[in-house]
Amino acid sequence: MSILHDFHMHSSFSTDSEATMEQMVLRAGALGLKGICFTEHMDADFPPEPGSFEADPAEVLKEISRLRPLYDPRFASPDPSSAASCACSRNPGRGRVSVEIGFGLELGMQSHLPARYEKLAQEWPFDFLTASQHLVGKADPYYPEVWKERSEKEIISCYYEEMYDNIRKMKDWDTLSHLDYIIRYIPGRQDSVYDSLAFHREIIAAILEYVIRQGKCLEVNSAGIRHGLGQPNPSSSILMLYRDLGGEQITIGSDAHTPEDIALGFSGTEKLLLECGFRAYTVFQGRIPVEVPILRE
Ligand SMILES: [Zn+2]
Ligand SMILES: [Zn+2]
Numbered sequence: 001m002s003i004l005h006d007f008h009m010h011s012s013f014s015t016d017s018e019a020t021m022e023q024m025v026l027r028a029g030a031l032g033l034k035g036i037c038f039t040e041h042m043d044a045d046f047p048p049e050p051g052s053f054e055a056d057p058a059e060v061l062k063e064i065s066r067l068r069p070l071y072d073p074r075f076a077s078p079d080p081s082s083a084a085s086c087a088c089s090r091n092p093g094r095g096r097v098s099v100e101i102g103f104g105l106e107l108g109m110q111s112h113l114p115a116r117y118e119k120l121a122q123e124w125p126f127d128f129l130t131a132s133q134h135l136v137g138k139a140d141p142y143y144p145e146v147w148k149e150r151s152e153k154e155i156i157s158c159y160y161e162e163m164y165d166n167i168r169k170m171k172d173w174d175t176l177s178h179l180d181y182i183i184r185y186i187p188g189r190q191d192s193v194y195d196s197l198a199f200h201r202e203i204i205a206a207i208l209e210y211v212i213r214q215g216k217c218l219e220v221n222s223a224g225i226r227h228g229l230g231q232p233n234p235s236s237s238i239l240m241l242y243r244d245l246g247g248e249q250i251t252i253g254s255d256a257h258t259p260e261d262i263a264l265g266f267s268g269t270e271k272l273l274l275e276c277g278f279r280a281y282t283v284f285q286g287r288i289p290v291e292v293p294i295l296r297e
Contacts, residue, residue: 004035005035007102008037008256009106009253018258021038024038026100030097031097031262032180037104039130040105041053042106043107043108045112047138064101072098104126108134109116127284129172129286131176132178133159136158144184156186168210173216174289176219179204181221184227184229184233196234197235204238205245209245212247217282218239218249220232221255223261279293
């Protein structure tokens with residue numbers, strides 16, 4: 001497998017994960033990954049409890065700064081008396097792990113939040129920021145009651161419209177995360193996958209064209225596979241449309257919330273990306289994009 005970076009994952013700094021950052025780093029190292037990026041939840045004003053999905057960048061950076069000299073080759077000091085060497089000698093297992101550790105956030109979009117997120121982006125030395133639409137009409141589609149009021153198609157249409165409005169309001173982000181995320185939560189669709197392009201082609205094309213025009217990336221989120229969709233988010237048909245429209249820049253992430261889910265589904269994702277004609281993916285360091293080739297086996 002030539003995908004060696006997982007650029008979307010969470011740890012206990014996100015409310016919905018119990019994994020420590022160190023557990024995530026050790027697992028990534030054991031899998032042979034070259035780099036990861038923590039994208040903890042920053043879903044400001046998330047209902048029903050505002051504050052429930054807001055990671056504290058200070059705390060996140062503090063832990064990343066502790067882990068980097070121990071595991072990240074870019075931060076290891078060649079001095080034998082350094083912290084890194086000491087850690088290795090105290091714990092031989094640590095010395096074998098070598099993973100670049102990125103500092104990111106997953107920004108949950110809502111129409112009133114862009115200024116707040118822009119300030120945050122200026123204040124902290126992030127490597128990478130993802131833009132995510134998690135809500136539809138201020139409600140979380142994870143909950144089945146959200147789907148009771150209107151038809152499936154109406155709700156999903158609203159979701160894409162809100163995403164399109166929000167990405168045009170937000171300036172400071174690097175990749176658009178899991179574009180068709182909402183289809184994971186359609187109640188009673190265990191056996192069939194909702195075909196977003198069949199019903200919402202125009203708005204999805206507008207979103208993709210905007211991403212391309214702005215020089216941003218589209219995320220390929222392999223969690224769709226473990227959520228039973230059999231393909232990443234967005235779907236292969238949306239990835240093909242992105243290619244047809246001239247889209248080339250993609251980031252790749254598992255959206256792991258546990259060590260076991262890191263890089264899960266990457267080999268299937270890699271095969272699909274090659275079929276769609278992608279030859280590289282993008283990683284970020286200090287918000288600067290770097291292309292990594294996807295090699296045919
Ligand atoms: Zn997300
Ligand atoms: Zn996530």
